[in-house]
Amino acid sequence: MNKLFAIFLFTFWATIAFAQTSNPGKLTGSLTDSTTAKPVPYVTVALMEGTKLLTGTTSEDDGTFVLANLPLGTYSLVLSYVGYRSKTVPVTLSDQRPVLDLGAIRMATESKALAEVTVSGQKDLVEDKGDRLVYNAEKDISNAGGTAADVLRKVPMLSVDLNGNVQMRGNGNIKVLINGKPSAMMARNLADALRQMPANTIKSVEVITNPGARYDAEGSAGVINIITKKALQGFSGTVNATAGNFNQGIGTSLNAKKGKFGLSLSANGYQYRNIREGESVRTTLFNGQPVNTLTQSNFMDNTGRGGYGEMSFDYDPDSTSRFNLALNIWGGNFPNDSRVINRLTDPAGAELQSFGNAISFYNPYGNGQMDVGYTKTFKKAGQEFSLLGQYSRMPDNYFYDTDRFALSVGETILSRQRSNNYSRNKEYTVQTDYTHPFKRNGRKDTTEIKVEVGLKSILRDIGSEFRVEESADGVGPLVPVPAQSNDFNYVQRVYSGYTSLRIDTKRKWGLSIGARLEHTDIDGDFVTTRTTLSNNYTNLIPSFTLSKGIKTHTFKISYTQRIQRPLIWYLNPWINEADTLNKFTGNPYLDPELNHSPEISYSTTTKKGLSINSSLYYRLTDNAIEYISTVTEEGSSLTKPQNIAKRESYGLNLNLSGQPNKDWNMNGGADMQYIYVNSPGLNQQNSGIIWSVNLNTTYKLPKDFTLQANGNFNSGWINLQGKYSGFYWYGISAKREFWSKKASLTLGINNPFNRGVWQEGRQAMPTFQSTFTSLYVTRSIRLTFEWRFGQMEANGGGKRSKKISNDDKGGR
Helix, strand or coil: CHHHHHHHHHHHHHHHHHHCCCCCEEEEEEEEECCCCCECCCCEEEEEECCEEEEEEECCCCCEEEEEEECCEEEEEEEECCCECCEEEEEEECCCCCEEEEEEEEECECCCCCCCCCCCCCCCCEEECCCCEEECHHHCHHHCCCEHHHHHCCCCCEEECCCCCEEECCECCEEEEECCEECHHHHHCHHHHHHCCEHHHEEEEEEECCCCCCCCCECCCEEEEEEECCCCEEEEEEEEEEEECCEEEEEEEEEEEECCEEEEEEEEEEEEEEEEEEEEEEEEEECCEEEEEEEEEEEEEEEEEEEEEEEEEEECCCCCEEEEEEEEEEEEEEECCEEEEEEEECCCCCEEEEEEEEEEEEEEEEEEEEEEEEEEECCCCCCEEEEEEEEEECCECEEEEEEEECCCCCCCEEEEEEEEEEEEEEEEEEEEEEEEEEEEECCCCEEEEEEEEEEEEEEEEEEEEEEEEEECCCCCCCEECHHHCEEEEEEEEEEEEEEEEEEEECCCEEEEEEEEEEEEEEEEEECCCCEEEEEEEEEEEEEEEEEEEECCEEEEEEEEEEEECCCHHHHCCCCEEEECCEEECCCCCCCCEEEEEEEEEEEEECCCCCEEEEEEEEEEEECCEEEEEEECCCCCEEEEEEECCEEEEEEEEEEEEEEEECCEEEEEEEEEEEEEEEECCCCEEEEEEEEEEEEEEEEEECCCEEEEEEEEEECCEECCCEEECCEEEEEEEEEEEECCCCEEEEEEEECCCCCEEEEEEEEEECCEEEEEEEEEECCEEEEEEEEEEEEEECCCCCCCCCCCCCCCCCCC
């Protein structure tokens, strides 16, 4: 740990020293309506030096704005926005006062529109919003033509392995939301879903490590919220097309907003390729002695295709109300065909079995979701009521055909097996929330208080019907195998209520406390075998955050609990026997995880514009869920999720971002942690240190050219049964804008100097020992064209549609 701390200090001070070449000035403030005192978002904020535009930005949803990395001097701050009078505020930044907070600036309304002010400043690629870290994906040119997995590889605190599996600080139990609402696509298999979501639809990604009481208690590591691009007032659209050796796609979007009505339509089609090869060696043990050794080599080259469409409609009957309706549909097919060569030998090396498997595995999937909502705001700023509803249906089917063939000339078919699994997940949700703000003016301080309360109910109706047919000689007809067939019904009901209190003072003290009560009822029914299961549990989930700001420094301490309910991905009892020597299944008898999450964090922005965010954290998970493999004496394994008792991690996280000059952005981060997993029931434990680093830099060149480079490295991961080696990912890209910046071409290259990345792993249990090596082909190139037409502006109301957020859904 001393070495880790030394690395942390070196990175910390080296980055600060580098940033000293930047400009020291910083300007902040907040914009409010002079009549209603409500925040005014999307205001154009331009810093003028005489008649010359120095830099600029737009205000956030809460009316705040930040201009960093400013040279010292005297300027004019020009504020302009449709429906408001333009306002000019003189400002002076000096050595004695390089950081200036203008406080609340009131904007007066007027009847006629204002002239447009062109802003050329850049928004930070990574922003600290206090309770979350935001990665502005739309500002990252290297994302063009990629997938959501490519985007998440560059988000601080996240790591994405070569299979697309996502972890937050080394923990895969995360909840992924889309625009603050759940997505059944993300619940089925997160790695697959991220590969199927085009990067060009993503505006930003929010990382929330300690969600408050308003969020569902699910997600032991935290919450990832993917914000997609949305339009506001007027009419606009985009057309994009990508060509490449691994990713291809075409998409379009149309957005219209006029007066009280708003409509958005989008459609995307995509194709992606996945190539992998590898070899594994597994020795079966009995009383510690080898019984046999299985050697397998495999190769797969698959191309998946799919698409999705979305429609959203908003209606504002008056300035304080909004009705919204949203529909989205996903669909496609994810093949996972492979060719496997198997050789089973005894301890002396004599061959016991040798054969090949030709596996055709395909996963046609789909998802339809409807959201309806009503939101009411009041005269008091921040007071709000909402009533939301959601319905989703996700058929998610798995089919495979396996031919076992002889390893001889002609490859004679020895046997054949076919499996069909029809899986479904219907979900109904109703939710209501109310927020009430207070303000208390004291002699020496002003205190703002916000109270939030809410109720929620979720009904999940899950089903799985699976059938297996076999031909023992590979020639005769396929015959049903009743012992491997069943119908499974599963109903889960979650009832919850929460209350939270947020207190902020002018002296920069902040306190957030809350509690969420959740009750879960579960009923399961194996129809064919006439076996039932039933369970219920109640969880009281506290949350607490205390923060203190001292000038540009913020210190924060927080604690919350999270739970991880096993959903259909873990529960489905269907057995995947596509590889007859490596079988996979779910476990309908799983119990939920309970996670304790204390954390201490520190953040600051230096006079040179360097943003530093760091945290020291601890995670304790009881009843932790991990995939466990067991091996029979015949050399066949079965892998399924189980509750393994306890997982602990101690971690240190550091993220840095800065702008050395107006054309150059840099950001990077590092995460180091010690992990300990222990299962007294299995008499097994494992531990070790893992770490990861990432770096992203962008430079704007003359004539509308932009260059970008990014890279990340992960030392690997640890679970109860084994350890896995590290992996890396790097890319370079170049973008050229033209047609008055309404069109662009982006060339992106990933891992150009290596065909792929090798990864190794080891597993050990009393019944077996195994090693594997895999090559993931990652070298790719793509060219993306995008054309933007029409013009959108921020509307005066600044209202946002609200949707249900079932945070207790996600992938692992």
